[in-house]
Amino acid sequence: MNLTFHQQMRRLSVPMLALMLMMAAFAVWVDGAVAADVQSAPEATAEESELEPAPKLTRADYPDIGISSRSIVWVVAQMHLFFGALVLAVPLFVLVIELVGVKTGDPRYDSMGHEFMKISLTAYSVTALFGGTLALALFLLYPGFMAYLTRVFGAQLLVYALLFFLESLLLYIYYYGWHAMRYGNLKWVHMTLGLLLNGVGVTLMVMANSWATFMMAPSGVNEAGAVVGNIWEVMKGPLWNPINLHRFIANVAFGGAVVGAYAAYKFLAARTPEERAHYDWMGYTSNFIAILAFLPLPFAGYWLMAEVYAYSQQMGITAMGGILAWLFIVQAVLIGTILLAGNYYLWSGMSRTEGSRRYQWLIKYIAFVLVVCFLVWVTPHTLILSAGEIAILGGSHHHLLGPLGIMPAKNIAVNLMLVFTFLSFQLYRRSDKVATVPWAAAGNALLVAIYLVAVANIIFAGVYYGYFTNTVYKVGSSVIQVVSTLVVIVAGVVIDGLMFKNAKVLPSHWGRVSNRAQYALFALPVAFTWLMALMGYVRSSVRTHWHVYSVMKDNSPDNFIPTIGYAGNMVTLVTLMFLGFMLFIFWIANLSGVDQAVPERGEDR
Amino acid sequence: MSVLGRTIGFSVLLTLVFTLVANLLPQVEGEAPEEKSIDLGSLTVDSFIALGESLFHGKGTCTLCHNDMGRAPDLLALDVVQVAGKHLVDERYQGKATDVVEYLHESMVEPGAYVVRGYGKKGSNDTESPMPAVDKPPIQLSAVEMDAIIAFLQAKDGHEVTVPLPAEVPVPAVQAGGDTATVPRSAATPEAAFAKFGCQACHTILGTESPVGPGLTDVGRRLTSEQIRESIVDPDAVVAEGFSAGVMPKDFSERMTVKELEMMVQFLSEQKG
Numbered sequence A: 001m002n003l004t005f006h007q008q009m010r011r012l013s014v015p016m017l018a019l020m021l022m023m024a025a026f027a028v029w030v031d032g033a034v035a036a037d038v039q040s041a042p043e044a045t046a047e048e049s050e051l052e053p054a055p056k057l058t059r060a061d062y063p064d065i066g067i068s069s070r071s072i073v074w075v076v077a078q079m080h081l082f083f084g085a086l087v088l089a090v091p092l093f094v095l096v097i098e099l100v101g102v103k104t105g106d107p108r109y110d111s112m113g114h115e116f117m118k119i120s121l122t123a124y125s126v127t128a129l130f131g132g133t134l135a136l137a138l139f140l141l142y143p144g145f146m147a148y149l150t151r152v153f154g155a156q157l158l159v160y161a162l163l164f165f166l167e168s169l170l171l172y173i174y175y176y177g178w179h180a181m182r183y184g185n186l187k188w189v190h191m192t193l194g195l196l197l198n199g200v201g202v203t204l205m206v207m208a209n210s211w212a213t214f215m216m217a218p219s220g221v222n223e224a225g226a227v228v229g230n231i232w233e234v235m236k237g238p239l240w241n242p243i244n245l246h247r248f249i250a251n252v253a254f255g256g257a258v259v260g261a262y263a264a265y266k267f268l269a270a271r272t273p274e275e276r277a278h279y280d281w282m283g284y285t286s287n288f289i290a291i292l293a294f295l296p297l298p299f300a301g302y303w304l305m306a307e308v309y310a311y312s313q314q315m316g317i318t319a320m321g322g323i324l325a326w327l328f329i330v331q332a333v334l335i336g337t338i339l340l341a342g343n344y345y346l347w348s349g350m351s352r353t354e355g356s357r358r359y360q361w362l363i364k365y366i367a368f369v370l371v372v373c374f375l376v377w378v379t380p381h382t383l384i385l386s387a388g389e390i391a392i393l394g395g396s397h398h399h400l401l402g403p404l405g406i407m408p409a410k411n412i413a414v415n416l417m418l419v420f421t422f423l424s425f426q427l428y429r430r431s432d433k434v435a436t437v438p439w440a441a442a443g444n445a446l447l448v449a450i451y452l453v454a455v456a457n458i459i460f461a462g463v464y465y466g467y468f469t470n471t472v473y474k475v476g477s478s479v480i481q482v483v484s485t486l487v488v489i490v491a492g493v494v495i496d497g498l499m500f501k502n503a504k505v506l507p508s509h510w511g512r513v514s515n516r517a518q519y520a521l522f523a524l525p526v527a528f529t530w531l532m533a534l535m536g537y538v539r540s541s542v543r544t545h546w547h548v549y550s551v552m553k554d555n556s557p558d559n560f561i562p563t564i565g566y567a568g569n570m571v572t573l574v575t576l577m578f579l580g581f582m583l584f585i586f587w588i589a590n591l592s593g594v595d596q597a598v599p600e601r602g603e604d605r
Numbered sequence B: 001m002s003v004l005g006r007t008i009g010f011s012v013l014l015t016l017v018f019t020l021v022a023n024l025l026p027q028v029e030g031e032a033p034e035e036k037s038i039d040l041g042s043l044t045v046d047s048f049i050a051l052g053e054s055l056f057h058g059k060g061t062c063t064l065c066h067n068d069m070g071r072a073p074d075l076l077a078l079d080v081v082q083v084a085g086k087h088l089v090d091e092r093y094q095g096k097a098t099d100v101v102e103y104l105h106e107s108m109v110e111p112g113a114y115v116v117r118g119y120g121k122k123g124s125n126d127t128e129s130p131m132p133a134v135d136k137p138p139i140q141l142s143a144v145e146m147d148a149i150i151a152f153l154q155a156k157d158g159h160e161v162t163v164p165l166p167a168e169v170p171v172p173a174v175q176a177g178g179d180t181a182t183v184p185r186s187a188a189t190p191e192a193a194f195a196k197f198g199c200q201a202c203h204t205i206l207g208t209e210s211p212v213g214p215g216l217t218d219v220g221r222r223l224t225s226e227q228i229r230e231s232i233v234d235p236d237a238v239v240a241e242g243f244s245a246g247v248m249p250k251d252f253s254e255r256m257t258v259k260e261l262e263m264m265v266q267f268l269s270e271q272k273g
Helices: A005-040 A043-050 A069-104 A107-141 A143-153 A155-176 A184-216 A231-235 A240-269 A273-294 A297-311 A313-320 A327-352 A354-360 A363-378 A387-393 A407-430 A440-467 A471-499 A515-541 A564-591 B003-024 B045-057 B080-088 B100-109 B143-155 B178-182 B190-196 B225-233 B258-269
Strands: A546-548
Touching: A069 A107, A069 A155, A069 A184, A069 A240, A069 A515, A069 A564, A107 A143, A107 A155, A107 A240, A107 A273, A107 A564, A143 A155, A143 A184, A143 A231, A143 A546, A155 A184, A155 A231, A184 A231, A184 A240, A184 A546, A240 A273, A240 A297, A240 A515, A240 A564, A240 B003, A273 A327, A273 A407, A273 A515, A297 A313, A297 A471, A313 A515, A327 A354, A327 A363, A327 A407, A327 A515, A327 A564, A327 B003, A354 A407, A363 A407, A407 A440, A407 A471, A440 A471, A515 A564, A515 B003, A564 B003, B045 B143, B045 B190, B080 B100, B080 B143, B100 B143, B190 B258, B225 B258
Parallel strands: none
Antiparallel strands: none
16 A cells, blocks of 8 residues: 655654654763763873874885775775665665554555565675774774774774674664564564664764764864864764765665665566565665655755865865866766666556556656756766867867856756656656545646746756856855755645545556566666765765875875776776675575475485 | 576676766876975076976965866966055955065965955855965965965066075075066976976876876877977967866966977977877
């Protein structure tokens, strides 16, 4: 049974609020605990350690093992992050799925949640293996840097390790106790365990984020890198919360995409209509999670980059306008792939219900807008041309295409792609329902008006402020565009939520979707994985030749920003490794459900 | 083909498409700034200016913001000395400088002393500068390096270089002003000419590497002598693949002697990679 978007959102808000409260409580606890710790320490010792600056490492301080230390850490760290993201994300939406199952009484939710957790459990072991390898690699290959980080974060690392044990404990009880705590009050105990599991998981994530953000924008230390604040001041740097939010949302989208691939694989391999129906429904739910989480991600990214610019304009320009700028063309290709694949899956899925015929005529227009916007997004500002071509063109900027290469054009394209993806999503959600409220016509008219005004606003703000005013307004105009997009999404959710309450539900035929649509579900995790690794390269590279920006220089042989091609090859390597491991995990998850047939008489027992 | 085979094939193919896109784009490596030791004994005004130019484009990272993209005043397009003179007498000026050299130095170590209208931090009403103090990390220029940049900013528009050279440098070259300070003597060798005009700050040549401009170790194979000459005196006439126009200084025709230009063209024509 399908829940309306509004119902799902309302249910989602409860565990999310609880998680946020837990995070806040943890923050207060850390603050208090550290403050108490600092106060009780002998003064002389505290002053000594606090005034010790960051070490100034020379090339000789880095062990030379014959191959690039950075490449080793790059691969291991990225693998740890992929699996970490997956095992943190899956229990988040599994808890919501479990709650939906309890509220609707539909047992399919419960079994789907359990199946997702089976994947997460195996992935958890792999996460821990890569985490341990990463720690080992870092301490062996970057001993000076790790000694400094250990000094700065001190007891926080121990808290992290303890929480990791707690996470393991809760995860095993949550998974293995699934069927033992399936009904009645025990189900609520089970979900409380899930809530605790997610609370600990998110806390682990934000703690690990603080190491990365400390390296990018250090706080709690003086100019020489000496610790002058408590652990809370070290953690709460200017980029901490933007990264926390960005990673939280991205992890959910990533997790949804990966389990979607699992469902797609199982769908293609299914032998019975029942199996096809089950895995079609599972794939649809996974795609729903991935796209729903993905839609606000650009706004979280926008906040992160705004904070990067506010912290250091130089760092912001290094990322967006300097040596790394070309990378955003690859990002456009990746996000374009995600949006096109997500939309294609939604359009294909409309074949499940007869009611979708009402909306199918719109698909070609949505596809047209998406393709045009995608092409604008990938248009580079400076064209890659030979000397002869430049001479013929009269410069490296084409007189017509050149204006499409700058940010205002790309902001228009991105926002329109998001608005039209939401439109696909909304049409899909509506396709199996008929509104019964008397104000349905007025509601639809209002919604159409909101779309038209938002699209006009996005184009006007981009064109007028982007091309006919100076830089300050150019940047400001993107806020208007983002707000317009958000208004469409929020208004769409609210109006549809009210309009389709108690709506007439048309039958859906799960399993009646093309095999081709399943490849969209494979495209999503491949693009997400590649994108995550690529953006990790950017986030790390903006520190340029610093281990800890402006505080501790990187004097290792790898203290340069590698080319985009080299980074692309590394990203492909880790993506393929991740896909290989995931196939293994899918296989293991299946293996646990396979019973060998009893051998017949005469065969070996 | 089995489901597993098709799944793997599709995923690997898509991954390779992304890899291909990444490898088709211009490949630029971001080198960590090299700490150069300055031989004060052999420093001349010209090499001091060349050092300043190299720092302006390199370690100082000035061109990240001071370019024609509108994020900060385009110092290469402006007559900085003239503009600094106007700022010094502006009522919004809050610094302590009394002349252009002091003002330029102050603008680097205390950028908030005067914020050009329209370039302040967002929401500060142009009272706070987004520019970092360049004597502090992450840029961390030394006093001599900042002076070299000031010398470059003065010289690029034909102004007299009034910033003092480091103490050990012979004084006459600095103090004489006029022709003596601004008209360079011809370099004796191609190597000296490359050092004098700071070519290695942006181009890979003579054993040094830089990703900013096209590599020159094989330029003799790619371009004719006429094209090399044009690239030096009118660098934006034809811009090499993957590089932007407006980055290479356009005033070499005014700063180079004929002897230097021809010597460099000859030398570069012989660089066949």
